[in-house]
Structures are given as structure tokens and as C-alpha cells.
Amino acid sequence: xxxxxxxxxxxxxxxxxxQGLLWSVLAMGVYITYRILDFADLTTExxxxxxxxxxxxxxxxxxxxxxxTFIAMGYGLLAGLITGFLNTKLKIPGLLSGxxxxxxxxSINLRIMGKANLPLLKQPTVLTFxxxxxxxxxxxxxxxxxxxxxxxxxxxxxxxxxxxxxxIRATGNNPHMIRALGVNTDFMTMLGLMLSNALISLAGALxxxxxxxxxVGMGTGTIVIGLASVxxxxxxxxxxxxxxxxxxxxxxSILYRLIIAAALERRGFQPTDLKLLSSIVLAVCxxxxxxxxxxxxxxxxxxxxxxxxxxxxxxxxxxxxxxGNPSC
Amino acid sequence: MLKIENITKTxxxxxxxxxxxxxxxxxxxxxxxFVTVIGGNGAGKSTLxxxxxxxxxxxxxxxxxxxNDVTKLPEHQRAQYIGRVFQDPRMGxxxxxxxxxxxxxxxxxxxxxxxxxxxxxxxKDMFREYLHMLDLGLENRMSAKAGLLSGxxxxxxxxxxATMTKPKLLLLDEHTAALDPKTAKKVLELTKKxxxxxxxxxxxxxxxxxxxxxxxxxxxxxxxGNILIDLQEEQKANLQVTDLLKMFEKASGASxxxxxxLLV
Numbered sequence: 001x002x003x004x005x006x007x008x009x010x011x012x013x014x015x016x017x018x019q020g021l022l023w024s025v026l027a028m029g030v031y032i033t034y035r036i037l038d039f040a041d042l043t044t045e046x047x048x049x050x051x052x053x054x055x056x057x058x059x060x061x062x063x064x065x066x067x068x069t070f071i072a073m074g075y076g077l078l079a080g081l082i083t084g085f086l087n088t089k090l091k092i093p094g095l096l097s098g099x100x101x102x103x104x105x106x107s108i109n110l111r112i113m114g115k116a117n118l119p120l121l122k123q124p125t126v127l128t129f130x131x132x133x134x135x136x137x138x139x140x141x142x143x144x145x146x147x148x149x150x151x152x153x154x155x156x157x158x159x160x161x162x163x164x165x166x167x168i169r170a171t172g173n174n175p176h177m178i179r180a181l182g183v184n185t186d187f188m189t190m191l192g193l194m195l196s197n198a199l200i201s202l203a204g205a206l207x208x209x210x211x212x213x214x215x216v217g218m219g220t221g222t223i224v225i226g227l228a229s230v231x232x233x234x235x236x237x238x239x240x241x242x243x244x245x246x247x248x249x250x251x252x253s254i255l256y257r258l259i260i261a262a263a264l265e266r267r268g269f270q271p272t273d274l275k276l277l278s279s280i281v282l283a284v285c286x287x288x289x290x291x292x293x294x295x296x297x298x299x300x301x302x303x304x305x306x307x308x309x310x311x312x313x314x315x316x317x318x319x320x321x322x323x324g325n326p327s328c
Numbered sequence: 329m330l331k332i333e334n335i336t337k338t339x340x341x342x343x344x345x346x347x348x349x350x351x352x353x354x355x356x357x358x359x360x361x362f363v364t365v366i367g368g369n370g371a372g373k374s375t376l377x378x379x380x381x382x383x384x385x386x387x388x389x390x391x392x393x394x395x396n397d398v399t400k401l402p403e404h405q406r407a408q409y410i411g412r413v414f415q416d417p418r419m420g421x422x423x424x425x426x427x428x429x430x431x432x433x434x435x436x437x438x439x440x441x442x443x444x445x446x447x448x449x450x451x452k453d454m455f456r457e458y459l460h461m462l463d464l465g466l467e468n469r470m471s472a473k474a475g476l477l478s479g480x481x482x483x484x485x486x487x488x489x490a491t492m493t494k495p496k497l498l499l500l501d502e503h504t505a506a507l508d509p510k511t512a513k514k515v516l517e518l519t520k521k522x523x524x525x526x527x528x529x530x531x532x533x534x535x536x537x538x539x540x541x542x543x544x545x546x547x548x549x550x551x552x553g554n555i556l557i558d559l560q561e562e563q564k565a566n567l568q569v570t571d572l573l574k575m576f577e578k579a580s581g582a583s584x585x586x587x588x589x590l591l592v
Contacts, residue, residue, distance in 0.1 A: 163441040166425070166433050173422040176414070180381070181489075182407030182438040 008258075008265045011138070016261035018138050020254030021145025022206050023225065027233070027253040028152055028246055029199030030226030035234075035245065036160075037172040037192040039087075042098030042223055046105030047079040047197040049219035051204025053109045056118040056214035065126045069205045076201025077194045079105060084190030102219070109216050118214045125209035141210050148206065149250050152199065157243045159195075168192050169242070200226075221275045228282040229253035235288060256281065329529040330357040330380070330497055335389030337379060349375040350386070351553035357497075357531070362523055364540040365533045366572075367550035373533045376550070377501050380531070382406040394496045408438025411490030413483065413503040420486030423475030427466060427485065430474050431455045434489030458488055462518070480511035484518055491522050498523065500532040504539075516543070537569045551580050 008016070026048060033041035051072040058068035079101055086097035110116065130140035159165045170178035171188035179185050200222075208214040233252020239245040263269050263277055337350040349372050357363060367373050379386050380393075382403040391399045393409045414420050421430045432447040432455075452470065459467040462484050466477075477485065483503055490498060500519065504512035520543055523530050534540050540547055547564045549557040549572070556579045559567070 159443075161446050162443045163432075163436060163446050164443055166429055166446040167441045169425060170422040170433055173424045174419070176419050177422055178433065179404045180407055180410075180412045181433050181436070182404050183433075183441060184402075184404045 007262045012261045012265050013258070014142065015138050016257040017254055018141035018145055019210075020257035021149055021250070022141060022210055023203060023257065024145070024149050024229065024250040024253035025152055025206065026200050026203035026222060027226050027229035027249045028149075028156065029196040029203065030223065031230050031245065031249045032156075032192055032196040032199070034227060034230060035172075035239075036169055036242075037189060037196075039094045039172070039189065039193070040098070041083065041193060041196060042095065043079055043083045043101045043105075043193070043197055044098075044200050044223045044226060045219040045221075046102035046109070047076045047200045047219075048204040048207075048222045049109050049214070049216060050079055050105050050112075051076050051201025052208035052214035052218055053112040053118065053204075053216070054201070055205035056120055056208050057112050059120060059123050059125065059209075060118065065124050065128070065209065069126055069202065069209075072205035073198045073202045076204075077198040079201070080194035080197030081190060083197070084186075084193040087193075088186035088189050105219075106216065113214060113216065116216045120209065120212050120214070125212075126206065127209055137210070144206070148202075153243065153246045153250070156246055160242045164191075221278050224275075224278045224282050225256065228278065228285055229256050231282070231285040232256055235285065329359045329361065329394055330355065330531070331390075331392040332356075332380070333390040333392075335379060335386045335391065337375060337384070337386050349553055350379065352389070353553070353555055354389075355548075355555065357529055359529055360527050361546055362528075362530045362544035363532070363546045363548060364544040365531065365548045365550060366535070366537055366540045367556075370552075371550040372553040373550050374501060375553075377499050377531065377533060380497070381410055381412060381499055409496040410499055411437070411495030411497070412499045413486045413490050413501065415502040415505050417479040417482040417486070417506055420489070421474035421477075421482055424473060426471045427459070427474055427477075428452055428455055428470040430485065431458070431489055431492065434492050437493055437495075458492065462488060478511075480507050480515055483507065483515050487515070487519060487522060491526055491528065494526055494528070496529065498528045498530040500530060502533050502535060505535060519543075537572055541567055541569065541572065549576060549579075551576070556580055 007013075026044070030041075030044060033039045033044075054072040054075045055065070055068045058071055059065050063071070083097045083101045086092045086100060087094050092100070127137065127140045127144060130143055131137060135143070160169060167178060167183045168188045168191060170181075171183065171185045172192070175185045178188075204214075204218070207218070229252040230249050231252070232255055233248035233250070234245060236255070237244075237248035237251050239248060259281055260274065260277055264271065264274070269277060332353060332355040334352045334354050335350055336348075336352050339345070339347040339349055349370075351372075353372070353376060365373050365376070378384060380391060382398065382401060382405075386399065389399070390397060393406070396409065398406050398409065412420075422433070425433075428447055428451075432451055435451060455470060456467045459470065464481055464484060466481065466485065469476075474482065474485065487503070503519070504515050507515060516539060519532070522528070530544075532544065541564060545561040547557070547559045548555050557572075557575055
């Protein structure tokens with residue numbers, strides 16, 4: 001197909017979609033803190049490799065990969081709890097709380113892994129269930145990604161339709177109001193952070209199994225990837241309801257991977273340029289609303305100039321006659 | 329219903345910005361009392377209300393609502409007794425959530441939040457009826473986000489939310505101040521109607537002396553962290569704004585005309 005020759009090969013295309021689906025779990029985690037709680041949570045960069053490290057370690061110790069993946073989620077939950085504790089109980093600003101936990105987790109991740117990189121060669125993973133059925137790694141990842149994304153969307157949709165879910169949403173939206181209605185906002189913030197980081201660790205666990213290794217440095221830039229997915233998704237696919245937003249975020253995550261894959265493959269970038277590309281993509285997305293406004297203003301001005309140039313002297317004279325300073 | 333005993337509050341104590349906002353305020357409100365509170369900027373009106381609501385803890389004294397000592401309770405635990413409407417219309421609702429979602433959260437004021445459904449069909453029907461009473465057409469826009477409402481609509485909705493499950497005490501913090509005069513009047517009428525129909529005990533701060541005289545069965549004027557004047561229904565019945573100003577000057581020894589309170 002032509003489109004593949006210009007933009008990317010079919011294999012990178014499907015690879016990008018699989019990756020986008022797996023990474024969408026991270027993006028949904030970021031969505032919970034960034035959008036629902038209105039909390040810029042940098043714990044992400046620590047809880048993502050934490051999930052990878054825990055899953056790899058447990059798989060290598062002979063645990064069932066599914067069990068290992070769930071254990072990884074539990075660790076993420078704890079990371080979120082600590083950030084929440086620092087923020088709500090010790091009153092450390094949210095951004096700083098996240099940075100503290102993220103930094104601390106770097107050492108913890110190294111402790112868990114025992115070294116900086118833990119390969120999962122020839123180990124059973126959540127993907128081998130599918131590849132045992134004769135699927136390629138990419139296809140297996142795609143199926144796993146779809147299942148995970150759908151399950152996570154459904155669970156979050158259900159949760160955010162409950163009394164508790166309403167309270168978490170209101171905590172991010174208007175803490176004064178929901179406190180006045182009898183909700184402990186500290187508790188809700190903690191709950192949201194735990195949920196978010198459990199998902200982010202889940203994403204870390206899945207990506208580690210997809211890539212075949214856990215690396216202590218794999219968390220760097222994940223918050224940017226998550227935010228880019230959230231913002232691309234919401235701008236392009238809408239954000240009227242929670243479930244709509246979640247769906248948008250998943251689409252955003254896929255689209256983000258496609259953009260990156262296209263840039264890497266056909267535009268002469270190297271894999272090491274990935275983080276730079278991530279930042280540029282996010283910067284562009286974040287500035288879109290402003291650019292759009294400026295663009296509209298320029299277009300409007302041009303239209304006005306056109307209108308006035310059609311009958312120039314008349315309008316000018318008219319205003320001079322009617323308005324102006326009465327004293328002159 | 330509300331018993332306040334000698335509460336004091338000093339902000340930033342021991343610093344250059346030290347502010348003694350409440351200097352030993354005591355107040356007893358009987359059930360169904362509707363007290364209006366006036367006073368200039370910095371008189372301590374809002375501080376008093378916030379102290380009752382539990383936004384901060386007081387330095388000394390006691391706050392008792394319906395026989396329950398709430399002095400040490402955090403804000404969210406006092407919510408079971410108190411309904412509140414704020415000055416800023418944006419404060420009273422979660423703007424990114426729908427009208428019905430906002431109402432469902434208000435219906436659960438003071439109850440613990442569980443994994444039960446956030447809003448049921450039955451509740452929606454109930455909300456529709458409530459909104460119909462407001463006569464603002466909101467019953468047809470229940471799934472619209474609260475952020476789309478005008479200031480007046482939001483205050484009316486917040487008022488409804490604050491009183492839907494009957495509170496022991498309704499706190500109104502200049503809730504009409506941010507509205508245009510016409511809307512303010514409407515919201516005030518609605519306030520009066522709800523308080524009378526539900527037989528609520530209410531404390532209303534206002535900067536409008538006429539409103540303070542016209543509404544409620546008791547009027548208090550605060551000045552520099554104290555309650556300066558406390559008028560019962562019969563005392564305030566035939567009072568004019570000018571009388572009130574004279575009383576203030578006599579009681580405080582200050583000139584009312586210099587005070588920002590004069591926003592009649």
C-alpha cells in the first residue's frame with residue numbers, strides 16, 4: 001500500500017498499534033491523576049519501572065507471569081499510597097511528593113532487580129500464552145493490549161459511576177464543595193493516586209514482558225508519554241464523559257506511537273531521539289489551543305481588512321463624523 | 329440548635345501579620361432561628377462562619393450543634409449537620425460534573441461513600457421534581473455540566489443541594505453578593521422560601537443592610553471580631569438602615585461612614 005511506503009512499513013504500523021494499546025494502560029493511569037484528580041503526579045516515572053522490575057523479578061523466581069503482573073500492580077498501589085501520604089498528611093506539594101517518591105523508587109527498583117537490567121529471555125510471560133497459540137509477538141501484544149485496555153476501561157467506568165467514584169472526581173474538580181458534602185478529600189486523593197500508580201505499574205509489567213527485559217532507566221520520560229496520549233486523545237476524540245475520555249486516551253496512546261514510529265522510520269531520526277520526539281510531540285499538543293486561538297485571530301483580522309478595503313473612505317469618514325472628541 | 333461558647337481565633341500568631349479575627353464570640357441559636365449577620369470588612373463574619381463549618385480549628389471555645397460537640401471534628405465530619413452556600417458561585421458545585429451528579433453527591437451529604445451506584449433512576453426522578461420547583465428550567469438539563477450554568481442558577485442549585493437533606497444548620501456566606509441585583513433578589517426570595525418551608529435554622533451573612541433587616545428573625549452586627557449588636561425579632565421589626573448605623577456608631581465609637589460596611 002502506498003501509505004505504508006510514505007509513512008511506515010506495515011510491521012512498524014502494527015507494532016505501533018500493539019505498543020500503543022499496551023502503553024494505553026499507563027496513559028489511563030496518568031489520566032486519573034492529571035485529569036480527574038488535577039494532580040501532576042511524577043510518581044509515574046518511578047512506578048512504571050517498579051512494575052517492570054517486580055514483574056521481572058517474580059517471573060524469574062518462577063512465579064506465574066499473571067500472578068507476577070498482579071503483584072507488580074500491588075507495588076504500584078503502595079507507591080501511590082506513599083505519594084498520597086506525603087501530599088495529604090505531610091502537606092508536601094503534589095509535584096514535590098511525586099518527585100520524592102520517584103527518586104526513592106530508583107534505588108528501590110535497583111534493589112529489587114539486583115542490577116540495572118533484568119532480561120526475561122526464554123521466560124514465560126503473559127504474552128507466551130498467545131504466542132504458544134502460534135501468534136507473533138506483535139499480534140500477541142495486540143490481543144493482550146486490547147483485552148487489558150477494554151477491561152481497564154470497563155472497570156474504571158464502573159468505579160467512576162459509584163458514590164466513591166463521584167467523590168474522587170469531585171475531589172479533583174472542587175475539593176471545597178465535596179468537603180462541605182462530607183467527603184474526606186485526603187482519603188480520595190490517596191485512593192486516586194493508588195489506583196493510578198497501580199495501573200502505571202501494570203503498564204510497566206506488561207511492557208517489560210513485551211520488550212523481554214526490565215531496565216532501571218525505562219521510567220524516564222513516561223510522564224511525557226502519558227500526558228501526550230491524554231492530550232492528543234482528548235483533543236481529537238473528545239472528553240465529554242469519563243468513559244469517552246478513557247476511550248480517547250487509548251486512541252491517543254495509539255496515535256502517539258504511530259507518530260513516533262513514523263518519525264523514527266521515515267524521517268531519519270534514531271531510536272535515541274525518542275525522548276526528544278516525545279517532548280516535541282507533547283509541546284506541540286499542549287500549545288495547540290493557543291496556536292488555534294492566534295490563528296483564528298489572524299484570520300479574523302484579515303477578513304476585517306478585506307471588508308474595510310472594499311469601502312475604505314466611507315467608513316472612516318463616517319466614524320469621524322459621528323464619534324470623536326466634541327471639544328475639537 | 330447551635331451553641332457557640334467564647335470562641336477565639338488568631339491568624340498567623342506571633343508574626344507581623346497577626347490578626348485576631350474572633351475575640352471570644354458566643355452565640356446561642358434556637359431551632360428555626362434565621363439570623364442575619366452584617367459587619368464591615370474584617371469584622372469576622374466569614375471567620376465565624378468558617379469556624380462553625382470547620383474550615384479551620386478555633387484556638388479556644390466550644391462549638392455545639394444540636395447537642396453534639398463538633399469543636400474538634402474536621403470539616404468533612406461536620407458536614408452531616410451543616411448545609412453551606414458560598415459567596416463564589418463556582419464554589420458550590422463540581423463544574424465538570426453534571427447537575428444530577430452534583431445533586432446525588434449532595435443527597436449523600438455526611439454519609440460514607442460506598443461502591444453502590446452514584447445515582448439511581450429513582451433519585452433522578454426525585455431531582456427532576458426538586459429542580460422543577462426552582463422554576464429555572466433546569467429539570468430539562470439534568471445531564472448538562474454544572475459549569476454551564478449562570479451564577480444565579482448555580483447559587484439556586486447549591487441552595488437546593490444544601491437543603492435537600494435537611495441540615496441542622498444552614499450557613500449562607502454572602503451567597504447573593506456575586507450576583508446582579510435582580511438575580512440576587514430572586515435567589516434571596518428562594519432562600520427565604522426554602523428556610524420557611526423546611527423550617528431550617530440558618531445563619532446568613534450579607535453586606536446588604538436592607539436585606540439583613542428584611543429577612544430573618546434576628547440580626548447581628550459584628551465588629552473587630554466581636555458581636556457588637558444583637559437584635560431580636562421585635563427589636564428589629566421597625567428598624568431602618570439609618571437607625572442601624574446610629575446604633576453601630578454608638579456601640580463601637582467609630583464612624584460607620586468610614587467603614588466599608590456601608591454598602592447599602
